[in-house]
Amino acid sequence: MLLVPCPNCGPRNSTDLRYGGESHARPDPNTASPAEWRAYLYLRDNPAGWLRENWYCASGCRRWFSIERNTATNEFRDPPLPGNKRGGAA
Amino acid sequence: MAGLAGRLRKRPPKYSAAALAWKGLRGQSWPRVWRDCDLQRSYDAVVIGGGVHGLATAYYLARNHGMTNVAVLDKAYLGSGGSGRNTAIVRSNYLTPEGVAFYDRSVHLYEQMAVELNINVMFSQRGHLTLAHSDASLRTMHWRAEVNKLGGVNSSVIGPDEIKKECPSLDTSDHPRYPIQGALYHPPGGVVRHDAVVWGYARAADHMGVEMHQKTEVTDILCEGGDGPDGKGAGGRVTGVRTNRGDISTPIVINCTAGWASLISTMAGVRLPITTHPLQAAVTEPVKMFLPTVVVSGSLHVYVSQTDRGELVFGASVDPYANYSVRGSLEFTEGLAGHVLELMPGVSRMRILRQWSGLCDMTPDYSPVMGFTPVDGFLVDVGWGTYGFKAAPVSGEQMAEAAATGRTPKLIEAFALSRFDNGELVGEKGAASVGH
Numbered sequence: 001m002l003l004v005p006c007p008n009c010g011p012r013n014s015t016d017l018r019y020g021g022e023s024h025a026r027p028d029p030n031t032a033s034p035a036e037w038r039a040y041l042y043l044r045d046n047p048a049g050w051l052r053e054n055w056y057c058a059s060g061c062r063r064w065f066s067i068e069r070n071t072a073t074n075e076f077r078d079p080p081l082p083g084n085k086r087g088g089a090a
Numbered sequence: 091m092a093g094l095a096g097r098l099r100k101r102p103p104k105y106s107a108a109a110l111a112w113k114g115l116r117g118q119s120w121p122r123v124w125r126d127c128d129l130q131r132s133y134d135a136v137v138i139g140g141g142v143h144g145l146a147t148a149y150y151l152a153r154n155h156g157m158t159n160v161a162v163l164d165k166a167y168l169g170s171g172g173s174g175r176n177t178a179i180v181r182s183n184y185l186t187p188e189g190v191a192f193y194d195r196s197v198h199l200y201e202q203m204a205v206e207l208n209i210n211v212m213f214s215q216r217g218h219l220t221l222a223h224s225d226a227s228l229r230t231m232h233w234r235a236e237v238n239k240l241g242g243v244n245s246s247v248i249g250p251d252e253i254k255k256e257c258p259s260l261d262t263s264d265h266p267r268y269p270i271q272g273a274l275y276h277p278p279g280g281v282v283r284h285d286a287v288v289w290g291y292a293r294a295a296d297h298m299g300v301e302m303h304q305k306t307e308v309t310d311i312l313c314e315g316g317d318g319p320d321g322k323g324a325g326g327r328v329t330g331v332r333t334n335r336g337d338i339s340t341p342i343v344i345n346c347t348a349g350w351a352s353l354i355s356t357m358a359g360v361r362l363p364i365t366t367h368p369l370q371a372a373v374t375e376p377v378k379m380f381l382p383t384v385v386v387s388g389s390l391h392v393y394v395s396q397t398d399r400g401e402l403v404f405g406a407s408v409d410p411y412a413n414y415s416v417r418g419s420l421e422f423t424e425g426l427a428g429h430v431l432e433l434m435p436g437v438s439r440m441r442i443l444r445q446w447s448g449l450c451d452m453t454p455d456y457s458p459v460m461g462f463t464p465v466d467g468f469l470v471d472v473g474w475g476t477y478g479f480k481a482a483p484v485s486g487e488q489m490a491e492a493a494a495t496g497r498t499p500k501l502i503e504a505f506a507l508s509r510f511d512n513g514e515l516v517g518e519k520g521a522a523s524v525g526h
Binding site (some may be wrong): 001002014015018019021022035038039041042043044045046047048051053071072073074 | 350352353356361362363364365366410411412413414415419420421454510511
Protein backbone atom coordinates (compact mmCIF):
# COMPACT_ATOMS: atom_id res chain seq x y z
CA MET A 1 0.00 0.00 0.00
CA LEU A 2 1.25 3.44 -0.95
CA LEU A 3 1.61 5.58 2.19
CA VAL A 4 0.82 9.20 1.40
CA PRO A 5 2.20 11.78 3.87
CA CYS A 6 -0.69 14.12 4.61
CA PRO A 7 0.57 17.41 6.15
CA ASN A 8 -2.17 17.22 8.79
CA CYS A 9 -2.73 13.51 9.41
CA GLY A 10 0.73 12.04 8.74
CA PRO A 11 1.22 8.94 6.59
CA ARG A 12 -2.11 7.52 5.41
CA ASN A 13 -3.00 4.59 3.15
CA SER A 14 -3.56 5.79 -0.39
CA THR A 15 -7.07 4.26 -0.25
CA ASP A 16 -7.92 6.91 2.37
CA LEU A 17 -7.17 9.68 -0.11
CA ARG A 18 -8.42 10.74 -3.48
CA TYR A 19 -5.94 11.46 -6.25
CA GLY A 20 -6.22 14.91 -7.80
CA GLY A 21 -3.72 14.67 -10.64
CA GLU A 22 -0.94 17.00 -11.69
CA SER A 23 -0.67 20.30 -9.88
CA HIS A 24 -0.65 23.26 -12.25
CA ALA A 25 -1.65 26.78 -11.31
CA ARG A 26 -4.98 27.70 -12.91
CA PRO A 27 -4.64 30.51 -15.44
CA ASP A 28 -6.82 33.55 -14.88
CA PRO A 29 -10.05 32.80 -16.80
CA ASN A 30 -10.44 36.50 -17.63
CA THR A 31 -7.09 36.88 -19.35
CA ALA A 32 -6.12 33.35 -20.46
CA SER A 33 -6.13 32.65 -24.20
CA PRO A 34 -8.20 29.66 -25.41
CA ALA A 35 -4.93 27.80 -26.05
CA GLU A 36 -3.73 28.36 -22.45
CA TRP A 37 -7.09 27.29 -21.10
CA ARG A 38 -7.14 24.11 -23.22
CA ALA A 39 -3.62 23.28 -22.11
CA TYR A 40 -4.63 23.72 -18.48
CA LEU A 41 -7.76 21.59 -18.95
CA TYR A 42 -6.35 18.69 -20.95
CA LEU A 43 -2.59 18.62 -21.56
CA ARG A 44 -0.37 16.86 -19.02
CA ASP A 45 3.38 16.57 -18.51
CA ASN A 46 2.99 12.94 -17.36
CA PRO A 47 6.69 12.50 -16.50
CA ALA A 48 8.33 9.26 -15.43
CA GLY A 49 9.97 10.86 -12.41
CA TRP A 50 9.30 13.69 -9.98
CA LEU A 51 5.84 15.19 -10.27
CA ARG A 52 4.01 17.75 -8.11
CA GLU A 53 0.48 16.48 -7.68
CA ASN A 54 -2.67 17.08 -5.64
CA TRP A 55 -4.25 14.73 -3.12
CA TYR A 56 -7.47 15.04 -1.15
CA CYS A 57 -7.40 13.51 2.34
CA ALA A 58 -10.95 12.16 1.99
CA SER A 59 -11.06 9.95 5.10
CA GLY A 60 -8.88 12.17 7.28
CA CYS A 61 -8.66 15.94 7.49
CA ARG A 62 -10.66 16.39 4.26
CA ARG A 63 -8.23 18.95 2.92
CA TRP A 64 -6.42 19.23 -0.40
CA PHE A 65 -2.63 19.34 -0.39
CA SER A 66 0.09 19.07 -3.01
CA ILE A 67 3.25 17.00 -2.80
CA GLU A 68 6.05 15.78 -5.04
CA ARG A 69 6.08 12.07 -5.84
CA ASN A 70 8.36 10.10 -8.11
CA THR A 71 6.02 8.29 -10.50
CA ALA A 72 8.64 5.65 -11.29
CA THR A 73 9.63 4.74 -7.71
CA ASN A 74 6.66 6.05 -5.63
CA GLU A 75 8.94 7.96 -3.24
CA PHE A 76 7.57 11.20 -1.79
CA ARG A 77 9.66 14.33 -1.43
CA ASP A 78 9.07 16.77 1.41
CA PRO A 79 7.43 19.00 2.21
CA PRO A 80 3.76 18.59 1.37
CA LEU A 81 2.12 21.96 0.80
CA PRO A 82 -1.42 22.91 1.66
CA GLY A 83 -3.33 23.78 -1.49
CA ASN A 84 -6.48 23.28 -3.42
CA LYS A 85 -7.44 21.10 -6.33
CA ARG A 86 -6.67 23.85 -8.80
CA GLY A 87 -3.01 23.85 -7.77
CA GLY A 88 -3.14 27.24 -6.10
CA ALA A 89 -2.42 28.14 -2.50
CA ALA A 90 -5.00 27.35 0.17
CA MET B 91 11.75 -31.16 -59.61
CA ALA B 92 14.74 -29.24 -58.32
CA GLY B 93 13.19 -26.06 -59.65
CA LEU B 94 9.97 -26.76 -57.84
CA ALA B 95 11.81 -27.47 -54.58
CA GLY B 96 13.72 -24.23 -54.99
CA ARG B 97 10.52 -22.28 -55.51
CA LEU B 98 8.95 -23.92 -52.50
CA ARG B 99 11.94 -23.05 -50.34
CA LYS B 100 11.72 -19.39 -51.28
CA ARG B 101 8.12 -19.08 -50.19
CA PRO B 102 7.50 -18.09 -46.58
CA PRO B 103 7.24 -21.19 -44.42
CA LYS B 104 3.62 -22.16 -43.96
CA TYR B 105 2.18 -23.29 -40.66
CA SER B 106 0.07 -26.32 -41.57
CA ALA B 107 -0.58 -29.87 -40.41
CA ALA B 108 1.50 -31.18 -43.32
CA ALA B 109 4.43 -28.91 -42.41
CA LEU B 110 4.17 -29.99 -38.77
CA ALA B 111 4.27 -33.68 -39.72
CA TRP B 112 7.11 -33.16 -42.21
CA LYS B 113 9.27 -31.20 -39.78
CA GLY B 114 8.40 -33.50 -36.89
CA LEU B 115 9.33 -36.68 -38.77
CA ARG B 116 12.60 -35.24 -40.12
CA GLY B 117 13.55 -33.67 -36.81
CA GLN B 118 13.88 -30.25 -38.40
CA SER B 119 13.66 -27.08 -36.43
CA TRP B 120 11.48 -24.17 -37.55
CA PRO B 121 13.24 -21.21 -39.14
CA ARG B 122 13.56 -17.92 -37.27
CA VAL B 123 10.34 -16.02 -37.75
CA TRP B 124 11.90 -12.59 -38.33
CA ARG B 125 15.38 -11.38 -39.20
CA ASP B 126 17.87 -9.44 -37.09
CA CYS B 127 18.97 -6.57 -39.32
CA ASP B 128 21.65 -3.92 -39.14
CA LEU B 129 20.22 -0.50 -38.50
CA GLN B 130 20.18 1.52 -41.76
CA ARG B 131 20.98 5.23 -41.85
CA SER B 132 17.66 6.11 -43.43
CA TYR B 133 14.10 4.79 -43.70
CA ASP B 134 10.92 5.97 -45.42
CA ALA B 135 9.11 5.65 -42.09
CA VAL B 136 10.05 4.73 -38.52
CA VAL B 137 7.52 3.17 -36.15
CA ILE B 138 8.34 3.54 -32.46
CA GLY B 139 7.00 0.66 -30.41
CA GLY B 140 7.08 -3.03 -31.39
CA GLY B 141 3.72 -4.04 -29.99
CA VAL B 142 0.57 -5.03 -31.83
CA HIS B 143 -0.12 -1.43 -32.85
CA GLY B 144 3.36 -0.71 -34.19
CA LEU B 145 3.67 -4.05 -35.96
CA ALA B 146 0.18 -3.79 -37.47
CA THR B 147 1.00 -0.28 -38.72
CA ALA B 148 4.22 -1.52 -40.34
CA TYR B 149 2.41 -4.53 -41.81
CA TYR B 150 -0.31 -2.40 -43.40
CA LEU B 151 2.24 0.18 -44.64
CA ALA B 152 3.88 -2.64 -46.58
CA ARG B 153 0.76 -4.56 -47.59
CA ASN B 154 -1.65 -1.77 -48.52
CA HIS B 155 0.72 1.02 -49.53
CA GLY B 156 3.87 -0.72 -50.75
CA MET B 157 6.08 1.05 -48.19
CA THR B 158 8.60 -1.62 -47.19
CA ASN B 159 11.58 0.56 -46.27
CA VAL B 160 10.17 0.80 -42.76
CA ALA B 161 11.77 0.16 -39.37
CA VAL B 162 9.94 -0.81 -36.18
CA LEU B 163 11.99 0.14 -33.11
CA ASP B 164 11.41 -1.29 -29.65
CA LYS B 165 13.51 -0.61 -26.58
CA ALA B 166 12.90 -4.15 -25.27
CA TYR B 167 11.54 -7.10 -27.28
CA LEU B 168 8.51 -7.31 -29.56
CA GLY B 169 5.30 -7.53 -27.57
CA SER B 170 7.00 -6.72 -24.26
CA GLY B 171 4.56 -3.99 -23.26
CA GLY B 172 0.80 -3.90 -23.27
CA SER B 173 0.65 -6.44 -26.13
CA GLY B 174 1.76 -9.20 -23.78
CA ARG B 175 0.03 -7.91 -20.65
CA ASN B 176 -3.57 -7.34 -21.73
CA THR B 177 -6.43 -9.71 -21.04
CA ALA B 178 -6.93 -10.35 -24.79
CA ILE B 179 -10.61 -9.40 -24.99
CA VAL B 180 -12.01 -8.25 -28.34
CA ARG B 181 -15.45 -6.61 -28.73
CA SER B 182 -17.21 -3.75 -30.50
CA ASN B 183 -20.19 -2.91 -28.25
CA TYR B 184 -19.11 0.67 -27.61
CA LEU B 185 -21.16 3.73 -26.72
CA THR B 186 -20.45 6.31 -29.44
CA PRO B 187 -21.20 5.77 -33.15
CA GLU B 188 -17.54 6.63 -33.91
CA GLY B 189 -16.32 4.02 -31.43
CA VAL B 190 -18.74 1.33 -32.65
CA ALA B 191 -17.74 1.75 -36.31
CA PHE B 192 -14.05 1.75 -35.45
CA TYR B 193 -14.00 -1.27 -33.13
CA ASP B 194 -16.36 -3.22 -35.39
CA ARG B 195 -13.84 -2.93 -38.22
CA SER B 196 -11.27 -4.30 -35.76
CA VAL B 197 -13.42 -7.34 -34.90
CA HIS B 198 -13.85 -7.90 -38.64
CA LEU B 199 -10.06 -7.81 -39.17
CA TYR B 200 -9.53 -10.18 -36.23
CA GLU B 201 -11.97 -12.61 -37.85
CA GLN B 202 -9.80 -12.72 -41.01
CA MET B 203 -6.47 -12.61 -39.23
CA ALA B 204 -5.66 -16.32 -38.91
CA VAL B 205 -6.07 -16.85 -42.67
CA GLU B 206 -4.41 -13.60 -43.66
CA LEU B 207 -1.32 -14.02 -41.47
CA ASN B 208 -1.23 -17.85 -41.61
CA ILE B 209 -0.95 -18.17 -37.85
CA ASN B 210 -3.47 -19.60 -35.41
CA VAL B 211 -4.49 -16.60 -33.29
CA MET B 212 -7.11 -18.74 -31.51
CA PHE B 213 -9.85 -16.13 -31.87
CA SER B 214 -12.69 -17.54 -29.82
CA GLN B 215 -15.90 -15.55 -30.33
CA ARG B 216 -17.51 -16.99 -27.25
CA GLY B 217 -19.78 -14.08 -26.42
CA HIS B 218 -19.34 -11.14 -24.11
CA LEU B 219 -21.57 -10.19 -21.15
CA THR B 220 -21.39 -6.73 -19.58
CA LEU B 221 -23.32 -6.97 -16.31
CA ALA B 222 -25.50 -4.21 -14.91
CA HIS B 223 -26.06 -4.01 -11.15
CA SER B 224 -28.07 -0.81 -11.01
CA ASP B 225 -30.82 1.02 -12.87
CA ALA B 226 -28.26 3.54 -14.06
CA SER B 227 -25.95 0.97 -15.61
CA LEU B 228 -28.92 -0.90 -17.10
CA ARG B 229 -29.91 2.36 -18.81
CA THR B 230 -26.39 2.68 -20.22
CA MET B 231 -26.64 -0.93 -21.50
CA HIS B 232 -29.89 -0.13 -23.33
CA TRP B 233 -28.27 2.98 -24.78
CA ARG B 234 -25.25 0.99 -25.93
CA ALA B 235 -27.44 -1.77 -27.39
CA GLU B 236 -29.36 0.73 -29.50
CA VAL B 237 -26.21 2.50 -30.74
CA ASN B 238 -24.70 -0.92 -31.51
CA LYS B 239 -27.74 -2.06 -33.49
CA LEU B 240 -27.68 1.13 -35.55
CA GLY B 241 -24.03 0.38 -36.33
CA GLY B 242 -24.90 -3.16 -37.38
CA VAL B 243 -23.30 -4.77 -34.32
CA ASN B 244 -24.93 -7.82 -32.73
CA SER B 245 -25.71 -6.58 -29.23
CA SER B 246 -28.77 -6.70 -26.96
CA VAL B 247 -29.84 -6.38 -23.34
CA ILE B 248 -30.81 -9.63 -21.61
CA GLY B 249 -32.29 -10.35 -18.20
CA PRO B 250 -31.02 -12.50 -15.31
CA ASP B 251 -32.72 -15.69 -16.58
CA GLU B 252 -30.99 -15.49 -19.94
CA ILE B 253 -27.70 -14.58 -18.25
CA LYS B 254 -28.02 -17.74 -16.16
CA LYS B 255 -28.51 -19.73 -19.38
CA GLU B 256 -25.44 -18.22 -21.04
CA CYS B 257 -23.25 -18.41 -17.97
CA PRO B 258 -24.56 -20.76 -15.25
CA SER B 259 -21.74 -20.09 -12.78
CA LEU B 260 -22.83 -16.47 -12.23
CA ASP B 261 -24.89 -15.76 -9.12
CA THR B 262 -28.02 -14.17 -10.61
CA SER B 263 -30.02 -14.38 -7.37
CA ASP B 264 -30.90 -11.36 -5.24
CA HIS B 265 -28.50 -12.47 -2.47
CA PRO B 266 -25.37 -10.46 -3.39
CA ARG B 267 -24.84 -6.91 -2.24
CA TYR B 268 -25.17 -5.75 -5.84
CA PRO B 269 -27.53 -8.23 -7.54
CA ILE B 270 -27.23 -8.69 -11.30
CA GLN B 271 -30.15 -6.87 -12.94
CA GLY B 272 -29.32 -7.48 -16.57
CA ALA B 273 -26.51 -7.53 -19.06
CA LEU B 274 -25.46 -6.29 -22.46
CA TYR B 275 -24.94 -9.46 -24.48
CA HIS B 276 -22.53 -9.22 -27.40
CA PRO B 277 -22.16 -12.62 -29.16
CA PRO B 278 -19.24 -11.68 -31.50
CA GLY B 279 -17.04 -10.63 -28.54
CA GLY B 280 -14.36 -13.00 -27.37
CA VAL B 281 -10.69 -13.54 -26.71
CA VAL B 282 -7.61 -13.84 -28.92
CA ARG B 283 -4.20 -15.27 -28.14
CA HIS B 284 -2.33 -11.98 -27.92
CA ASP B 285 1.22 -13.30 -28.42
CA ALA B 286 0.18 -14.96 -31.69
CA VAL B 287 -1.07 -11.60 -32.96
CA VAL B 288 2.33 -10.02 -32.22
CA TRP B 289 4.20 -12.88 -33.90
CA GLY B 290 1.81 -13.03 -36.85
CA TYR B 291 2.18 -9.34 -37.68
CA ALA B 292 5.95 -9.41 -37.12
CA ARG B 293 6.37 -12.44 -39.38
CA ALA B 294 4.14 -11.07 -42.13
CA ALA B 295 5.81 -7.63 -42.03
CA ASP B 296 9.25 -9.24 -42.08
CA HIS B 297 8.40 -11.25 -45.21
CA MET B 298 7.49 -8.02 -46.97
CA GLY B 299 10.80 -6.40 -46.07
CA VAL B 300 9.97 -4.38 -42.95
CA GLU B 301 12.82 -4.39 -40.41
CA MET B 302 12.15 -5.06 -36.74
CA HIS B 303 14.84 -3.71 -34.39
CA GLN B 304 14.62 -4.92 -30.83
CA LYS B 305 16.64 -3.47 -27.93
CA THR B 306 16.72 -0.22 -29.91
CA GLU B 307 15.68 2.64 -27.68
CA VAL B 308 14.70 5.99 -29.14
CA THR B 309 16.45 8.68 -27.10
CA ASP B 310 15.42 11.74 -29.13
CA ILE B 311 13.36 12.79 -32.12
CA LEU B 312 15.16 15.18 -34.49
CA CYS B 313 13.09 18.08 -35.79
CA GLU B 314 13.61 21.36 -37.59
CA GLY B 315 11.64 24.56 -38.01
CA GLY B 316 9.44 24.23 -34.92
CA ASP B 317 8.70 26.99 -32.43
CA GLY B 318 10.40 25.19 -29.50
CA PRO B 319 14.05 24.47 -28.63
CA ASP B 320 16.09 22.47 -31.22
CA GLY B 321 13.42 23.09 -33.88
CA LYS B 322 10.86 20.92 -32.08
CA GLY B 323 7.26 21.83 -31.48
CA ALA B 324 4.36 23.15 -33.52
CA GLY B 325 5.09 24.19 -37.10
CA GLY B 326 8.23 22.07 -37.38
CA ARG B 327 8.90 18.85 -39.18
CA VAL B 328 10.56 15.56 -38.31
CA THR B 329 13.98 14.80 -39.81
CA GLY B 330 14.93 11.65 -37.94
CA VAL B 331 15.29 9.80 -34.67
CA ARG B 332 18.26 9.30 -32.36
CA THR B 333 18.62 5.80 -30.89
CA ASN B 334 21.06 3.99 -28.65
CA ARG B 335 22.37 2.41 -31.89
CA GLY B 336 22.85 5.63 -33.82
CA ASP B 337 20.87 8.26 -35.70
CA ILE B 338 18.32 7.47 -38.42
CA SER B 339 16.99 10.00 -40.89
CA THR B 340 13.33 9.66 -41.82
CA PRO B 341 10.50 11.98 -42.86
CA ILE B 342 7.82 10.03 -40.95
CA VAL B 343 7.84 8.94 -37.31
CA ILE B 344 4.80 7.10 -35.91
CA ASN B 345 4.55 6.93 -32.13
CA CYS B 346 2.84 3.60 -31.38
CA THR B 347 3.93 3.32 -27.77
CA ALA B 348 1.75 2.69 -24.75
CA GLY B 349 2.94 3.79 -21.35
CA TRP B 350 5.71 5.92 -22.84
CA ALA B 351 3.51 7.85 -25.27
CA SER B 352 3.92 11.15 -23.40
CA LEU B 353 7.68 10.75 -23.06
CA ILE B 354 8.17 9.97 -26.76
CA SER B 355 5.87 12.79 -27.88
CA THR B 356 7.69 15.26 -25.63
CA MET B 357 10.84 14.44 -27.65
CA ALA B 358 9.09 16.02 -30.64
CA GLY B 359 7.74 18.92 -28.58
CA VAL B 360 4.15 17.64 -28.55
CA ARG B 361 2.24 17.61 -25.24
CA LEU B 362 -0.55 15.06 -24.98
CA PRO B 363 -3.75 14.87 -22.91
CA ILE B 364 -2.52 11.62 -21.35
CA THR B 365 -1.90 10.35 -17.83
CA THR B 366 -0.23 6.97 -17.38
CA HIS B 367 -1.78 4.56 -14.89
CA PRO B 368 -0.95 0.90 -14.34
CA LEU B 369 -3.69 -1.69 -14.67
CA GLN B 370 -3.33 -4.90 -12.73
CA ALA B 371 -4.39 -8.34 -13.85
CA ALA B 372 -4.17 -11.82 -12.38
CA VAL B 373 -4.50 -15.43 -13.42
CA THR B 374 -5.64 -18.47 -11.41
CA GLU B 375 -4.61 -22.10 -11.47
CA PRO B 376 -6.17 -24.04 -14.38
CA VAL B 377 -9.45 -25.91 -13.89
CA LYS B 378 -11.90 -27.58 -16.23
CA MET B 379 -13.88 -25.33 -18.55
CA PHE B 380 -16.88 -23.85 -16.73
CA LEU B 381 -17.05 -20.21 -17.88
CA PRO B 382 -18.36 -20.13 -21.46
CA THR B 383 -18.36 -16.34 -22.02
CA VAL B 384 -16.34 -13.27 -21.21
CA VAL B 385 -17.91 -11.57 -18.17
CA VAL B 386 -17.46 -7.89 -17.37
CA SER B 387 -18.84 -5.97 -14.43
CA GLY B 388 -18.30 -2.24 -14.56
CA SER B 389 -19.73 -1.64 -11.11
CA LEU B 390 -17.53 -4.30 -9.52
CA HIS B 391 -14.40 -3.25 -11.46
CA VAL B 392 -13.65 -6.69 -12.82
CA TYR B 393 -13.63 -8.64 -16.05
CA VAL B 394 -12.95 -12.33 -16.34
CA SER B 395 -12.56 -14.99 -18.99
CA GLN B 396 -11.32 -18.57 -18.97
CA THR B 397 -8.39 -19.45 -21.21
CA ASP B 398 -8.23 -22.60 -23.29
CA ARG B 399 -5.76 -23.89 -20.69
CA GLY B 400 -8.46 -23.48 -18.04
CA GLU B 401 -7.05 -20.53 -16.09
CA LEU B 402 -9.31 -17.65 -15.16
CA VAL B 403 -7.84 -14.35 -16.34
CA PHE B 404 -8.94 -11.33 -14.33
CA GLY B 405 -8.48 -7.67 -15.06
CA ALA B 406 -9.56 -4.65 -13.06
CA SER B 407 -9.77 -0.89 -13.35
CA VAL B 408 -6.61 1.18 -13.54
CA ASP B 409 -4.81 2.09 -10.33
CA PRO B 410 -6.19 5.36 -8.94
CA TYR B 411 -2.97 7.41 -9.20
CA ALA B 412 -0.57 8.07 -12.10
CA ASN B 413 2.36 5.68 -12.04
CA TYR B 414 5.08 4.21 -14.24
CA SER B 415 5.82 1.39 -11.82
CA VAL B 416 4.36 -2.00 -12.80
CA ARG B 417 4.52 -3.51 -9.32
CA GLY B 418 1.50 -5.48 -8.12
CA SER B 419 -0.27 -4.68 -4.87
CA LEU B 420 -2.07 -6.73 -2.23
CA GLU B 421 -5.06 -4.39 -2.05
CA PHE B 422 -5.69 -5.12 -5.74
CA THR B 423 -5.72 -8.88 -5.16
CA GLU B 424 -7.97 -8.56 -2.13
CA GLY B 425 -10.42 -6.25 -3.85
CA LEU B 426 -10.46 -8.37 -6.98
CA ALA B 427 -11.07 -11.61 -5.07
CA GLY B 428 -13.95 -10.03 -3.16
CA HIS B 429 -15.63 -8.84 -6.34
CA VAL B 430 -15.12 -12.09 -8.23
CA LEU B 431 -16.61 -14.08 -5.32
CA GLU B 432 -19.65 -11.84 -5.35
CA LEU B 433 -20.18 -12.72 -9.03
CA MET B 434 -19.16 -16.39 -8.83
CA PRO B 435 -19.21 -17.78 -5.28
CA GLY B 436 -18.20 -21.18 -6.69
CA VAL B 437 -14.58 -20.19 -7.31
CA SER B 438 -13.77 -19.46 -3.65
CA ARG B 439 -11.24 -22.32 -3.41
CA MET B 440 -9.34 -21.40 -6.56
CA ARG B 441 -5.86 -20.01 -6.05
CA ILE B 442 -4.33 -17.07 -7.85
CA LEU B 443 -1.13 -18.12 -9.59
CA ARG B 444 0.34 -14.75 -10.44
CA GLN B 445 -0.47 -11.13 -11.00
CA TRP B 446 1.09 -8.50 -13.22
CA SER B 447 0.38 -5.05 -14.48
CA GLY B 448 0.76 -3.00 -17.62
CA LEU B 449 0.81 0.71 -18.31
CA CYS B 450 -2.34 2.38 -19.64
CA ASP B 451 -2.30 5.84 -21.20
CA MET B 452 -5.58 7.34 -20.07
CA THR B 453 -7.18 10.21 -21.98
CA PRO B 454 -9.88 12.49 -20.54
CA ASP B 455 -12.65 11.03 -22.74
CA TYR B 456 -11.52 7.37 -22.81
CA SER B 457 -10.94 7.49 -26.57
CA PRO B 458 -7.55 7.18 -28.27
CA VAL B 459 -5.50 9.95 -29.86
CA MET B 460 -4.71 9.06 -33.48
CA GLY B 461 -3.32 10.77 -36.54
CA PHE B 462 -1.38 13.94 -37.21
CA THR B 463 0.16 16.37 -34.73
CA PRO B 464 1.29 20.00 -35.07
CA VAL B 465 4.73 18.60 -36.00
CA ASP B 466 4.81 17.61 -39.67
CA GLY B 467 5.71 13.94 -40.12
CA PHE B 468 5.14 13.05 -36.47
CA LEU B 469 2.06 10.86 -36.13
CA VAL B 470 0.61 9.43 -32.94
CA ASP B 471 -1.34 6.26 -32.26
CA VAL B 472 -1.55 6.66 -28.51
CA GLY B 473 -3.88 7.10 -25.55
CA TRP B 474 -4.95 3.50 -25.78
CA GLY B 475 -6.00 3.30 -22.15
CA THR B 476 -7.46 -0.09 -21.37
CA TYR B 477 -8.71 -0.86 -24.89
CA GLY B 478 -5.61 -0.98 -27.08
CA PHE B 479 -5.34 -4.66 -27.89
CA LYS B 480 -8.86 -5.00 -29.32
CA ALA B 481 -8.16 -2.06 -31.65
CA ALA B 482 -4.75 -3.14 -32.94
CA PRO B 483 -5.61 -4.34 -36.48
CA VAL B 484 -7.82 -1.37 -37.39
CA SER B 485 -5.39 1.09 -35.81
CA GLY B 486 -2.56 -0.33 -37.90
CA GLU B 487 -4.66 -0.19 -41.05
CA GLN B 488 -5.81 3.39 -40.47
CA MET B 489 -2.47 4.75 -39.24
CA ALA B 490 -0.74 3.22 -42.25
CA GLU B 491 -3.23 4.95 -44.53
CA ALA B 492 -2.70 8.27 -42.74
CA ALA B 493 1.10 7.98 -42.94
CA ALA B 494 1.17 6.83 -46.56
CA THR B 495 -1.40 9.24 -47.99
CA GLY B 496 -0.93 12.25 -45.72
CA ARG B 497 -4.69 12.40 -45.10
CA THR B 498 -6.66 11.38 -42.04
CA PRO B 499 -8.91 8.39 -42.89
CA LYS B 500 -12.60 8.93 -42.14
CA LEU B 501 -12.75 6.15 -39.56
CA ILE B 502 -10.30 7.93 -37.23
CA GLU B 503 -11.21 11.57 -37.90
CA ALA B 504 -13.04 11.75 -34.58
CA PHE B 505 -9.94 10.62 -32.64
CA ALA B 506 -7.62 13.43 -33.81
CA LEU B 507 -5.48 15.28 -31.28
CA SER B 508 -7.18 18.50 -32.41
CA ARG B 509 -10.48 17.37 -30.88
CA PHE B 510 -9.25 18.78 -27.58
CA ASP B 511 -8.75 22.17 -29.24
CA ASN B 512 -12.23 22.09 -30.78
CA GLY B 513 -14.03 20.70 -27.75
CA GLU B 514 -15.20 17.65 -29.71
CA LEU B 515 -14.42 14.94 -27.20
CA VAL B 516 -15.59 11.39 -27.91
CA GLY B 517 -16.97 10.35 -24.52
CA GLU B 518 -16.49 6.61 -24.34
CA LYS B 519 -16.16 6.21 -20.57
CA GLY B 520 -19.52 4.46 -20.26
CA ALA B 521 -18.33 1.60 -22.46
CA ALA B 522 -14.53 1.62 -22.27
CA SER B 523 -13.77 1.71 -18.57
CA VAL B 524 -14.76 -0.73 -15.87
CA GLY B 525 -14.59 1.95 -13.20
CA HIS B 526 -17.72 3.88 -14.02
